Amino acid sequence: MSGEAAAVKTDVGPLPKDWLPGLKENLKFDLPAGIILFLIALPLSLGIAVASGAPPIAGVIAGFIGGILGSLLGGSYITINGAAAGLIAIVFGAVAALGDGTPGSPEAIASGFRYALAVGVVCGIIQIGMGLAKLGKLTNMFPLSVVHGMLAGIGVIIMSKQIHTLLGVNFSGTMIPTILAIPSSFANMVVPVATIGVLSLVMMIVWPMLPKAVSKILPAPMAIILVTVPMGILFKLGPEFLVKVPLNFMDSFQTPDWGKVGTGVFWKFVITYVFVASLESLLTAAAMDKMDPWKRRANMNRELLSKGACNSLSSLIGGLPMIAEVVRSSANVMNGARTRWSNFFHGLFLLLSVALIPGILNMIPLAALAGMLVFIGFRLAHPKEFIHAAHIGKEELMYMLVTTIIVVTVDLLWGVIIGFVVAVVTNIIRGSRSIKANAEVATSGDTVTVKLKGAHGFLNFVSMRGILDKLPPGKKLTIDYSGVTYMDHTVHERFHDFNGEYALTGGSVKTVGKDGLKATSHSDVSALVRA
Numbered sequence: 001m002s003g004e005a006a007a008v009k010t011d012v013g014p015l016p017k018d019w020l021p022g023l024k025e026n027l028k029f030d031l032p033a034g035i036i037l038f039l040i041a042l043p044l045s046l047g048i049a050v051a052s053g054a055p056p057i058a059g060v061i062a063g064f065i066g067g068i069l070g071s072l073l074g075g076s077y078i079t080i081n082g083a084a085a086g087l088i089a090i091v092f093g094a095v096a097a098l099g100d101g102t103p104g105s106p107e108a109i110a111s112g113f114r115y116a117l118a119v120g121v122v123c124g125i126i127q128i129g130m131g132l133a134k135l136g137k138l139t140n141m142f143p144l145s146v147v148h149g150m151l152a153g154i155g156v157i158i159m160s161k162q163i164h165t166l167l168g169v170n171f172s173g174t175m176i177p178t179i180l181a182i183p184s185s186f187a188n189m190v191v192p193v194a195t196i197g198v199l200s201l202v203m204m205i206v207w208p209m210l211p212k213a214v215s216k217i218l219p220a221p222m223a224i225i226l227v228t229v230p231m232g233i234l235f236k237l238g239p240e241f242l243v244k245v246p247l248n249f250m251d252s253f254q255t256p257d258w259g260k261v262g263t264g265v266f267w268k269f270v271i272t273y274v275f276v277a278s279l280e281s282l283l284t285a286a287a288m289d290k291m292d293p294w295k296r297r298a299n300m301n302r303e304l305l306s307k308g309a310c311n312s313l314s315s316l317i318g319g320l321p322m323i324a325e326v327v328r329s330s331a332n333v334m335n336g337a338r339t340r341w342s343n344f345f346h347g348l349f350l351l352l353s354v355a356l357i358p359g360i361l362n363m364i365p366l367a368a369l370a371g372m373l374v375f376i377g378f379r380l381a382h383p384k385e386f387i388h389a390a391h392i393g394k395e396e397l398m399y400m401l402v403t404t405i406i407v408v409t410v411d412l413l414w415g416v417i418i419g420f421v422v423a424v425v426t427n428i429i430r431g432s433r434s435i436k437a438n439a440e441v442a443t444s445g446d447t448v449t450v451k452l453k454g455a456h457g458f459l460n461f462v463s464m465r466g467i468l469d470k471l472p473p474g475k476k477l478t479i480d481y482s483g484v485t486y487m488d489h490t491v492h493e494r495f496h497d498f499n500g501e502y503a504l505t506g507g508s509v510k511t512v513g514k515d516g517l518k519a520t521s522h523s524d525v526s527a528l529v530r531a
Helices: 019-051 056-073 085-098 106-132 136-141 144-166 175-180 182-187 191-209 212-217 220-235 264-291 300-316 326-334 341-356 366-380 383-392 394-409 412-430 458-469 489-503
Strands: 003-006 080-082 323-325 439-444 447-456 476-487 508-512 517-519 528-530
Touching: 019 056, 019 080, 019 085, 019 144, 019 220, 019 326, 019 341, 019 366, 056 080, 056 300, 056 341, 080 323, 080 326, 080 341, 085 106, 085 144, 085 264, 085 323, 085 366, 085 412, 106 264, 106 300, 136 264, 136 300, 136 458, 144 175, 144 182, 144 191, 144 264, 144 366, 144 383, 144 394, 144 412, 144 489, 175 182, 175 394, 191 220, 191 366, 220 366, 264 300, 264 323, 264 326, 264 412, 300 323, 323 326, 383 394, 394 412, 412 458, 439 458, 447 458, 458 489, 476 489, 476 517, 489 508
Parallel strands: 447 476, 476 508
Antiparallel strands: 003 508, 439 447, 476 528, 517 528
16 A cells, blocks of 8 residues: 655745734735634633633733734744633633632632632743743644543533523532533523523524625624624623623733642642643644645744743733634634734734723623533534544544543543543553654655654654654655554554645655555544554
């Protein structure tokens, strides 16, 4: 079995300039994209903060810090930084676990958030250190199905908690009681609030089906705000059902409380913050590299450093932690953005909104934000994600299910750890026991051959990626699988991605020696086992 990937010519034009020359050259593309991203990010930032147990303004602070500072420090050209649904479960968990007083009380939530700010500052400092230590490559050693399982678990958590808010019912508790209380919330819903929440959810579902001329100019989250704010006024909703941000801009900021820095639970959330925030940002940057019309590669070490600086600053002044967010980043590309300046403009408009129109923000119904988040949660935990994992292979489905179940029923960090351990044990049984990849590189004129040997699992792909990155560009590259005894799905998919990357350097990639390898499923990137 053999395959070949050759360079593909595109008509996207010359490579966009960066920094100030790029601002001048691409303003007509990046400014409109930045405005559209602002319209998407503003309501979502408010909703994510509320769902995280934080003041609504905290999500917007993360957005304008991530947009303005993150765009200037970041290693990616087209990602959008800000508060993300993927961090809701972590921040909410930190606020709940660290708070003083009666769990769920306003006092406990307020104190817990200030302790969580201290967690965010430490997380940022560690991320800066990781960037300086050039640890951006570590994302290559994590099994993809465990990541998908983590995100699916987060999606279930978001849906379960936000359904109560959508219905106008205030409920606080751990996950199992939260899920079991959903029927009671339906029975005790506040009808005007639930009407707004359901309409918000329906609009999130239907809006992408509208003509692109409509959905592109007016994103669904902003359309929901334009519809539900008048409804809130008509229904005379009380302040308990509305967003609340400070009318005085300087009152938006608060400082961390370091009183629990010596406790184990504090450091548990530091580890969780660092792991999830770093992994999601790096995976988003890698995904955007594939979507980038010019196929520019992000500097992952610089991405870590920039996220660390932004997270520390955001947490120091009362903002949520942030990541490079994949949905907004994808929308950025689809709306024609070319450089980092679209991220900058999106952050600038977020800053201006909280400084100039806080009164309007306070008219937004919480149920409208909850409807958006229920939709996002469902998308993270969509059944098709599990079907896709099953299509790749039984082992991948097992990793994903184990991770999802533990994340929902026990804890996010434990879910990821157990999913990772299950994947490691499976790889060891399959013969992948080393963190060093077994491969030889031979060069002869314009021909380069990479001969793979032994078992290749996600644990040794960091080493393998280092070998691939050192290959000379623009050559006739042959990857020989004849010595491979096992290759897991994560490595197989990353080789598939690399073939396309290398072809863009002007070279070609040919794979040989797969004849004796048996795919474990019908997927093109399933695990391979020597027959």
